Amino acid sequence: MAATQPRIYEGTRIPSPTPTILRVPDELRESADILEVNFGPNHPSTHGVLRLIVQLDGESVVGLQAVIGYLHTGFEKSMEQKTWWKAIPYAPRMDYLAFQANEYAFVAAVEKLLGIEVPPKAVWMRMLLLELNRIHSHLVWLGTSALELGAISPFWYTFRERDRILDLFELVAGARMHTRYFQIGGLAEDIPSGFFDQCREFCEVMPKAVDQYEAMLDQNPIWLARTKGVGVLSAEDAIALGQSGPVLRGSGVNWDLRRAEPYLAYGQVEFDVPVKQNGDVWDRYKVHMDEMRESTRIVRQALDGLPPGPWIADDRKVVLPPREELHTSMESLIHHFKLVTEGFTVPEGEVYVAVESARGELGCYVCSDGGPRPWRVRFRAPSFVALQATATCMSDALVADMIAVVGSLDTVMGEVDR
Amino acid sequence: MSLASIPGLVETMEAHGETTVVVDAARITEAALHLHDELGYDFLSDLSAVDYLGWGEEPVAGYWGNAWGRDLNIPGTAALSRTPEPKPKRFAVNYHLLRVAASGEGPQRLRVQAWLDDGEPVASVVSIWPTADWHEREAWDMMGIRFEGHPNLVRILMSDDWAGHPHRKDYPIGGEPVRFSDAE
Numbered sequence: 045m046a047a048t049q050p051r052i053y054e055g056t057r058i059p060s061p062t063p064t065i066l067r068v069p070d071e072l073r074e075s076a077d078i079l080e081v082n083f084g085p086n087h088p089s090t091h092g093v094l095r096l097i098v099q100l101d102g103e104s105v106v107g108l109q110a111v112i113g114y115l116h117t118g119f120e121k122s123m124e125q126k127t128w129w130k131a132i133p134y135a136p137r138m139d140y141l142a143f144q145a146n147e148y149a150f151v152a153a154v155e156k157l158l159g160i161e162v163p164p165k166a167v168w169m170r171m172l173l174l175e176l177n178r179i180h181s182h183l184v185w186l187g188t189s190a191l192e193l194g195a196i197s198p199f200w201y202t203f204r205e206r207d208r209i210l211d212l213f214e215l216v217a218g219a220r221m222h223t224r225y226f227q228i229g230g231l232a233e234d235i236p237s238g239f240f241d242q243c244r245e246f247c248e249v250m251p252k253a254v255d256q257y258e259a260m261l262d263q264n265p266i267w268l269a270r271t272k273g274v275g276v277l278s279a280e281d282a283i284a285l286g287q288s289g290p291v292l293r294g295s296g297v298n299w300d301l302r303r304a305e306p307y308l309a310y311g312q313v314e315f316d317v318p319v320k321q322n323g324d325v326w327d328r329y330k331v332h333m334d335e336m337r338e339s340t341r342i343v344r345q346a347l348d349g350l351p352p353g354p355w356i357a358d359d360r361k362v363v364l365p366p367r368e369e370l371h372t373s374m375e376s377l378i379h380h381f382k383l384v385t386e387g388f389t390v391p392e393g394e395v396y397v398a399v400e401s402a403r404g405e406l407g408c409y410v411c412s413d414g415g416p417r418p419w420r421v422r423f424r425a426p427s428f429v430a431l432q433a434t435a436t437c438m439s440d441a442l443v444a445d446m447i448a449v450v451g452s453l454d455t456v457m458g459e460v461d462r
Numbered sequence: 463m464s465l466a467s468i469p470g471l472v473e474t475m476e477a478h479g480e481t482t483v484v485v486d487a488a489r490i491t492e493a494a495l496h497l498h499d500e501l502g503y504d505f506l507s508d509l510s511a512v513d514y515l516g517w518g519e520e521p522v523a524g525y526w527g528n529a530w531g532r533d534l535n536i537p538g539t540a541a542l543s544r545t546p547e548p549k550p551k552r553f554a555v556n557y558h559l560l561r562v563a564a565s566g567e568g569p570q571r572l573r574v575q576a577w578l579d580d581g582e583p584v585a586s587v588v589s590i591w592p593t594a595d596w597h598e599r600e601a602w603d604m605m606g607i608r609f610e611g612h613p614n615l616v617r618i619l620m621s622d623d624w625a626g627h628p629h630r631k632d633y634p635i636g637g638e639p640v641r642f643s644d645a646e
Contacts, residue, residue: 053589053592058592061589061613062588062595062613062614063588063592063593063595064595064596064614065614112618112619113617113618113619113620113621116619116620118628120629121628121629121635125635156478157478279563283504283505283562283563284504284591284592284593285592285593286505286506286507286591286592286593292562297562297563299562304570305570305571392546392547393477393478394477394482394512394556394573395478395480396480396507396508396556396558396571396573398507398560398571405507407507407508407558409508409510409556409558411512413517413518413546414546419512419514419517420512420513422508422510422512424507424508424510424558428596429593429596431596432592432593432595432596461619462619
């Protein structure tokens, strides 16, 4: 049947037949002196443990294959063994830079199955923290990616602001990373009073800091030479390869889940979606910079718009009884004990929740059989998908560009290998 | 063009505001081409498999609560509130589709579900959505779903010489053999 004939990616830069492997052309294999180099898995600029098998013809890359799995921890399988309540801390440990996005995706999926309504204060606070987390992730990305291309100063500057964000997380949740602050039904604790002033201070500092980073990089001839026109990914290729987040927006596709499918309170705040047209490393860098400004804008609006009221839903089936009741009420104590040890059941069904994490579409598929544990948890990790674009971006590039390209795809190996 | 025109359509389900279309696994290539070309689902968000072995039945590895009650010998197991709906086959492959650049009738997001028995192959969709490459490799590695026509169906997360598919329900937790156990 003609309609079922599989197609190969004609007219695109996607390698064929395997879209993630750049193969050395046969004529080159015979004529040229091909050098095969193993890059990684232990190399500081692989953002973790990524291994790239690269075939070089002099300085130019003629073959490339990414090998992953060195950080595979079986998070998804482990989550099937835990009660819903205890599975939450696994999620943020996948993407350890945008941890709260993962935490939110899982919690939101469970809430969708339960049909539980989250109070507005928790909704806004979640949005605020997710945006702070986005800035945090972008800062680490910028610092390390610039460092790999030889710009040492931005690293120190970005980590200065990163520390302020971690201070805010510590203030709110007690932990600097992997906060486990999102609880099914709302937040784990009320927002401490000192948070608002400190967060406002941060909002004053952050836009100026972004200007500072740009002042260091935008005019820098080395930075310009190493990023402009390097690692080009067209809009069609980006969509075909499932790219999302800054990679997709850097390729000229105006697509942001916060805008396309507004969740939390994103429909009620004003922000712009930065889109660049060329799809090179430079444009991805620019998208990240603009996103940090936009996120600060959202944080500021969230601080102003944060409604008062309860911070967790009043549904004792899934929500722990208030702390103070444990000292006076035997029933509450028993209930607390049972919720923590036995957990609660979640109605049978399957849901897929997609959120815009710092890296793009983070999807969480959760399937429940009506029991106390998830039947299946699956994370659609944006970094995992982003790495698939390496071969396309690297066709006709130089070996030195590889660092810039892999850096610009903004991958976190913990999330790639899960 | 509506969802009813998908080749090999078995049934359409709505739950939690999400649309699921169950498609005959043998006709997945036709269905995928139709969804991509005619209905405008240009973006494959996710492709993953679910193992339904022991769904609502006897406890299997990693699963203790069952349809008739809880195992009192194992703490932390509440009974199921009701018996779950039976599933047609052991494995489900879920394709989460999305429209990004294109437009068309029907929902923005769509879950396409194909049911497979153990060892039953399904056609690869790599030539339609190139992003399926690693997703299908992961489903092969973790669940043992064979995707026919995949250009490079090898393990991706586990090492090349690994035996078994760790995400299956009958694959034990902590499944690496340990020397000097009690039995020795």
